[in-house]
Amino acid sequence: MISGRTLNQGASTEAKMGLAFGEETSTCALSEDDLSVMGLSGGGNVLIASPFGREVLRIRADKGLPSGMVFIPMGPWANSLVGPDTYGCGMPNYKGVEVEVTPTKEPVKNIRELFAALQRI
Amino acid sequence: MTEDVLCTFCGCLCDDLRVEVADGRVQKVRGACRLGASKIMGHDRIKTPMIREDGVLREATYDQACARAAQILLKAKRPVLYGWASTSCEADRKGILLAEEVGGVMDTTATVCHGPSILGIEEKGLAGATLGQVKNRADLIIFWGCNPAEAHPRHALRYSSNACGRFTPEGRSGRKVMVVDVRETRSAKNADKFLRLIPGTDYEVISAMRMILGGKADVVPETVAGLPKTQLVETVEIMKNARFGVIFFGLGMTHSRGRYKNVDNALSLVAELNAFTKFVVMAMRGHYNVAGIGQVMACASGYPMSVDYSRGAPYFNPGETTICDLLNRKEADAALVIAADPASNFPRSTVEALAEVPVIQIDPFENPTTLLADVVIPSAIAGVEAEGTAYRMDGMCLRLRKLVDSEFPSDEAILQRIIDNVRRLRA
Numbered sequence: 001m002i003s004g005r006t007l008n009q010g011a012s013t014e015a016k017m018g019l020a021f022g023e024e025t026s027t028c029a030l031s032e033d034d035l036s037v038m039g040l041s042g043g044g045n046v047l048i049a050s051p052f053g054r055e056v057l058r059i060r061a062d063k064g065l066p067s068g069m070v071f072i073p074m075g076p077w078a079n080s081l082v083g084p085d086t087y088g089c090g091m092p093n094y095k096g097v098e099v100e101v102t103p104t105k106e107p108v109k110n111i112r113e114l115f116a117a118l119q120r121i
Numbered sequence: 122m123t124e125d126v127l128c129t130f131c132g133c134l135c136d137d138l139r140v141e142v143a144d145g146r147v148q149k150v151r152g153a154c155r156l157g158a159s160k161i162m163g164h165d166r167i168k169t170p171m172i173r174e175d176g177v178l179r180e181a182t183y184d185q186a187c188a189r190a191a192q193i194l195l196k197a198k199r200p201v202l203y204g205w206a207s208t209s210c211e212a213d214r215k216g217i218l219l220a221e222e223v224g225g226v227m228d229t230t231a232t233v234c235h236g237p238s239i240l241g242i243e244e245k246g247l248a249g250a251t252l253g254q255v256k257n258r259a260d261l262i263i264f265w266g267c268n269p270a271e272a273h274p275r276h277a278l279r280y281s282s283n284a285c286g287r288f289t290p291e292g293r294s295g296r297k298v299m300v301v302d303v304r305e306t307r308s309a310k311n312a313d314k315f316l317r318l319i320p321g322t323d324y325e326v327i328s329a330m331r332m333i334l335g336g337k338a339d340v341v342p343e344t345v346a347g348l349p350k351t352q353l354v355e356t357v358e359i360m361k362n363a364r365f366g367v368i369f370f371g372l373g374m375t376h377s378r379g380r381y382k383n384v385d386n387a388l389s390l391v392a393e394l395n396a397f398t399k400f401v402v403m404a405m406r407g408h409y410n411v412a413g414i415g416q417v418m419a420c421a422s423g424y425p426m427s428v429d430y431s432r433g434a435p436y437f438n439p440g441e442t443t444i445c446d447l448l449n450r451k452e453a454d455a456a457l458v459i460a461a462d463p464a465s466n467f468p469r470s471t472v473e474a475l476a477e478v479p480v481i482q483i484d485p486f487e488n489p490t491t492l493l494a495d496v497v498i499p500s501a502i503a504g505v506e507a508e509g510t511a512y513r514m515d516g517m518c519l520r521l522r523k524l525v526d527s528e529f530p531s532d533e534a535i536l537q538r539i540i541d542n543v544r545r546l547r548a
Contacts (some may be wrong), residue, residue: 002303002320005272005407010130010156011276014341016465016488017166023347025465062460065303066317071304075465082468087380089240090443092426092468095376096320106198111489120477121493 001050002067002095003078016075022111025075026055028099029062034070041099047104048072050081050097055114056106070101076114125166128157128520129207129504131273132406132501132514133252133280140389145525147505155272160502166529167487167499178497185497190457190481191542193496197455197479200225200430203444204461204483206234207407209509209521212532213410217428219536222543224431226453227442230407230461237375238404239415239425240439241384245481248391250367250401251535253281257286258399261363264301265387266373267405268324270307275407281369282311297359301326302373316356326353327386333357334393359513366400372407378510382429391503406514413512448474457481459532460503464489483535500532507531 012021022052028048033109035041045056046068055077065071071080073093081099126138126229141149150158170186171178175365181189194200202220205213206229231239241409255262262282269276279281285292294310300312309315318326322345328347334357344348350444360366374383387402394400406412411418415425422428422435429435440446445462447453448471455478456463464472465488475493482494485502499509506527512518530538 002376004268007155007271007274010272011159013156014486015153016161016462016486017491020162023264026267040533062304064309066304069304069320075471076469078468079465079472080469084445084449084468084470086440086443086445088238088440089380090439090445091380092233092445092471093376093378094233095373096378112492115489118464118473 001048001072001078001097001099003072003074006073009075011071015101017111018081021075025073026062026077026108027058027073029060029065029071031065031067032061032068033067035059035061036081038101038115040103042094044106045104045106046101047100048081050083050099050100052083053080055080056108059106076111123524126524127504127511127519128153128161128398129158129409129511129521130504132412132515133273133276134409134511134519135275135279136519139295142524147525150517154282156274163502163505164486167491167497168484170499171497172280173495181537183498183530186496187538188542189496190498190539191546193414193455193479193481194223194457194539195223195543195546197223199417199447199455200457201228201444201447201450202457202459203225203228203463204459204538205229205414206230206411207460207503208410208532209503209507209511210410210413210501211355211509212459212536213414215420215533215536215540217418217421219540219543220428222540225448226311226429226431226442226444227418228442229411229418229426231411231415232443233445234372234407234411234424235375236383236439236443237381239390240368240381244381245385245388245392247388248395248401249403249515251511255367256280256289257366258288258365260289260295261297261299261359263301263366263368264308265301265368265370266377267369267371268302268306268308269405270311272371272407272524277311281367290401292542297363299356299359305484314356316348316352319347323374323377323383324379327383327447327456329353330357331386331390331393334361334390338476353447360394360400361397361399364400365396368402369405371405403515410511412514412516413510416512416516444470448482453478453487455479457483458490459483462488462490464493483532485529498535499529499530500535501527503532507533509533
């Protein structure tokens with residue numbers, strides 16, 4: 001898994017509690033071949049699991065991605081899968097995280113649901 | 122219509138926007154990309170200061186919020202003050218003063234962005250240039266691990282691949298453009314040549330290019346990280362034969378395995394290319410003033426980020442004084458977050474650690490960090506509602522203008538009020 005900026009992510013980044021940011025950063029991109037293998041060419045959701053977390057995301061096809069790679073716009077969904085280790089230089093591994101992607105019928109959380117467990121009460 | 126307005130989104134810091142202001146509000150932005158227009162037009166604002174009581178954020182006055190913030194910082198043994206890249210250098214300077222007053226750690230968003238690049242630059246030195254030099258002279262543009270089409274949308278047209286300059290009047294058609302990335306991005310579609318890397322192999326590929334450049338191609342294997350040697354030889358020849366070449370590198374290089382060593386290696390490649398031709402290298406900085414907070418911190422402390430003021434003298438040690446590590450080790454016991462959103466941008470377990478300590482947030486807009494905050498202080502938007510200084514990604518210093526009056530105080534004014542409260546409480 002790699003994460004990075006997209007136009008839609010950037011354009012909504014100062015309105016993170018709005019729908020646009022949540023929808024963009026909870027949508028992962030996969031190659032058409034990978035989507036076809038998983039039977040998801042027509043759309044759907046996937047559960048992405050790393051050693052550090054698991055989240056449900058929407059999917060979209062990206063012809064520029066090679067098979068075996070998933071791209072997630074930078075944001076809290078991608079970072080749910082990122083480990084905390086900074087390898088002595090202060091920065092976690094935002095790119096190159098090994099993940100497992102499986103089709104799921106589970107729904108995608110909205111941004112408030114994603115943070116519900118952490119919110120101050 | 123206000124002319125030559127600076128855009129306060131990305132490190133391009135475009136200074137040619139036209140903004141229409143009427144009835145004390147920004148009505149229209151012309152000449153900006155989608156990212157910049159969205160920022161300047163504004164969104165839902167945090168309307169009033171708030172303090173969390175019994176789990177609920179309740180309205181408060183600025184006096185109450187600044188006093189509560191000062192109490193939290195004074196009570197903490199290891200406060201960390203984080204953000205600083207999307208505000209003015211004047212606010213940054215106040216932040217350093219506050220960090221000194223409370224013996225805190227001053228860290229910036231660079232720590233999870235181009236921080237490793239800065240470490241690499243400190244190790245190796247950098248053959249640099251201004252974006253103006255690139256626009257006017259460069260005939261070879263290489264984007265390595267960056268996607269300006271989406272992250273810096275006007276970069277190509279204003280400064281690099283498609284810009285028409287004094288000695289580059291033909292613009293895009295007079296230049297060669299290469300993209301090196303693990304995926305075929307929008308930027309790659311504008312390139313003459315695209316090198317697809319296997320993730321995490323930047324170091325190997327750069328090392329092979331350095332060997333080829335140094336006349337040792339015979340000992341380079343036939344394939345390097347999946348790339349045929351012939352392709353690397355061809356690439357190095359293109360680089361050697363450029364009149365003025367530039368590598369713009371992004372988080373693809375610094376966020377990947379190898380991190381600052383990748384940058385160190387790329388800087389060495391560029392330094393060695395200067396034996397053959399003029400070649401420069403530049404980091405594609407993200408936040409509009411992330412270069413500025415680096416300058417202000419370096420000027421004030423000698424270090425570019427992650428500066429610990431708890432010892433009475435500035436101390437910097439990446440991996441120790443960096444915010445993610447302070448939180449991961451459960452060392453930080455309070456956080457002031459300004460112009461940043463660590464709840465969205467840090468790994469989940471680091472955010473969980475942040476959620477366990479008192480958090481003060483200074484920001485114009487609500488974001489997930491607001492959900493964790495104990496004190497929320499809304500501020501004016503720098504470059505729209507408050508003036509100040511910012512540094513472009515190439516180190517060019519530019520002046521932010523105030524376009525409209527605001528009911529909200531500037532970041533600088535809020536920080537001064539917190540400093541005043543710290544001094545009053547301590548006295």
